[in-house]
Amino acid sequence: MSHPHIAIVGAGPSGCYVADALGRKLPAVRIDIFDRLPTPFGLVRGGVAPDHQGTKNIARQFERTLGKDGVRFLGNVAVGRDISYEELKAAYDVVVITTGALADRRLGIPGEDLDGVYGSGAFVSWYNGIPDGRELDPKIGASVAIIGNGNVALDIARLLGKTPEELAASDLCTHARVAFAAAPVRDIWLIGRRGPVEASFTTAELSEFGELARVATLVDPAQLPAAVPETLPDEQKKLAGKNLDVLHAYAAKGEQGEQADRPLRLHFVFNAAPLKILGEGRARELVLEKTRVDNGRAVMSGETFTIPADTVIGAIGYRSTPFPGLPFDEARGIVANDQGRVEPGVYTAGWCKRGPQGVVPANRADSLAVAELILSDLANVTSGAKQGAVAVDALLQLRGVQPVDFAGWQKINAAETAAAQTAGDGRPREKLTRLPELLAAAHT
Numbered sequence: 001m002s003h004p005h006i007a008i009v010g011a012g013p014s015g016c017y018v019a020d021a022l023g024r025k026l027p028a029v030r031i032d033i034f035d036r037l038p039t040p041f042g043l044v045r046g047g048v049a050p051d052h053q054g055t056k057n058i059a060r061q062f063e064r065t066l067g068k069d070g071v072r073f074l075g076n077v078a079v080g081r082d083i084s085y086e087e088l089k090a091a092y093d094v095v096v097i098t099t100g101a102l103a104d105r106r107l108g109i110p111g112e113d114l115d116g117v118y119g120s121g122a123f124v125s126w127y128n129g130i131p132d133g134r135e136l137d138p139k140i141g142a143s144v145a146i147i148g149n150g151n152v153a154l155d156i157a158r159l160l161g162k163t164p165e166e167l168a169a170s171d172l173c174t175h176a177r178v179a180f181a182a183a184p185v186r187d188i189w190l191i192g193r194r195g196p197v198e199a200s201f202t203t204a205e206l207s208e209f210g211e212l213a214r215v216a217t218l219v220d221p222a223q224l225p226a227a228v229p230e231t232l233p234d235e236q237k238k239l240a241g242k243n244l245d246v247l248h249a250y251a252a253k254g255e256q257g258e259q260a261d262r263p264l265r266l267h268f269v270f271n272a273a274p275l276k277i278l279g280e281g282r283a284r285e286l287v288l289e290k291t292r293v294d295n296g297r298a299v300m301s302g303e304t305f306t307i308p309a310d311t312v313i314g315a316i317g318y319r320s321t322p323f324p325g326l327p328f329d330e331a332r333g334i335v336a337n338d339q340g341r342v343e344p345g346v347y348t349a350g351w352c353k354r355g356p357q358g359v360v361p362a363n364r365a366d367s368l369a370v371a372e373l374i375l376s377d378l379a380n381v382t383s384g385a386k387q388g389a390v391a392v393d394a395l396l397q398l399r400g401v402q403p404v405d406f407a408g409w410q411k412i413n414a415a416e417t418a419a420a421q422t423a424g425d426g427r428p429r430e431k432l433t434r435l436p437e438l439l440a441a442a443h444t
């Protein structure tokens with residue numbers, strides 16, 4: 001088929017990579033990329049830490065994709081709310097689901113609904129200014145327990161640990177800057193069910209704590225093996241070896257010397273599974289059970305201990321959110337698919353296909369492979385009777401939905417960067433964080 005109509009649902013990295021790949025191979029293709037937000041780039045804007053600006057540079061590449069002939073960005077259009085999955089399938093020859101995964105996996109322990117307990121997805125959305133996370137207003141106390149041993153847990157600990165000066169050149173939203181500066185944090189506990197060898201955080205992120213002005217990095221040397229077990233797969237052995245080196249260096253510093261005067265103590269706690277959160281209305285303490293690792297799995301020991309925790313943040317992974325009619329694998333929390341094929345004419349890529357693992361570039365190969373599948377399936381389709389944009393635009397108009405197009409996003413971008421220049425302190429952008437503000441900027 002020479003002029004297929006293609007809908008991509010989700011303008012994050014995976015959606016942009018798929019659009020780019022299809023655009024290169026099918027010059028006459030018409031691609032509509034929908035996003036529920038008025039802004040594109042998914043977690044590059046709403047997940048990646050605001051003090052890691054280098055990682056966000058990839059957005060420039062995605063911007064070029066969205067600006068190409070034959071590609072339309074339709075922001076502020078949520079599939080399942082403004083237009084249904086069935087309507088998309090009726091309008092387009094191909095539908096690609098790239099909606100990511102940012103619904104928090106719950107800890108599943110008593111006390112999880114107390115005040116002061118948050119999922120990392122909600123917490124990250126709040127500090128990154130995603131409109132539906134904007135009003136979280138988290139209660140950040142003196143003792144913050146972060147459960148999880150991945151990079152998201154480290155991001156949260158680092159942002160809480162940085163001084164306002166260290167955060168100056170980030171695009172942390174003003175409401176979060178104010179909240180972090182006012183937070184009385186004295187202790188941060190980074191808790192892993194398994195040991196340092198099994199931790200999935202990366203060494204660059206782990207090492208950053210050693211450079212923070214007010215953070216003392218505390219590790220009990222007894223929790224660290226002298227070396228990484230030889231039996232581990234090579235990749236894990238390499239990562240764990242480098243992480244262990246950093247952790248041993250932290251442990252060697254101890255609580256004395258330069259660390260003694262630091263006002264914020266970051267405690268690495270390994271081999272500890274959360275059992276319950278105690279408190280009356282508000283979280284007060286976290287009860288943990290010691291574990292040991294057997295064949296890569298955490299095994300409970302029966303021995304418990306308690307740490308003070310008036311804020312608890314669960315950073316243990318995410319699930320995708322399906323919309324009505326979409327085949328969904330409830331157990332894994334992903335779109336049901338076979339190597340990216342969902343049902344005839346429907347495909348999926350990225351975090352909603354594979355689950356919430358992998359950095360931005362990891363989605364590229366996945367998206368390219370799915371684009372290849374689409375191309376080979378399209379080669380067997382001869383006639384196209386679908387109406388594409390014509391049908392969908394009519395439906396949206398009928399429902400009073402006004403999409404934010406690429407020019408609208410550029411206006412938001414311009415407003416945010418202009419506001420940052422006014423602030424004049426080196427921040428790259430001052431995000432608009434509420435839906436009415438974003439829509440007003442887009443439609444001026």
Ligand SMILES: Cc1cc2nc3c(=O)[nH]c(=O)nc-3n(C[C@H](O)[C@H](O)[C@H](O)COP(=O)(O)OP(=O)(O)OC[C@H]3O[C@@H](n4cnc5c(N)ncnc54)[C@H](O)[C@@H]3O)c2cc1C
Binds near residue numbers: 043102124
């Ligand atoms: C807190 C955090 C920090 C991270 N930090 C880094 C990092 O430093 N470096 C790195 O390389 N990677 C990082 N990652 C991983 C990276 O963000 C992901 O690999 C990548 O964003 C996944 O891309 P995706 O397109 O599959 O999903 P997403 O980026 O989540 O994009 C999905 C898009 O779909 C849209 N959408 C969802 N539902 C609908 C709907 N119903 N209708 C229309 N649109 C919809 C969403 O609004 C979103 O724009 C981080 C992830 C998180 C959570």
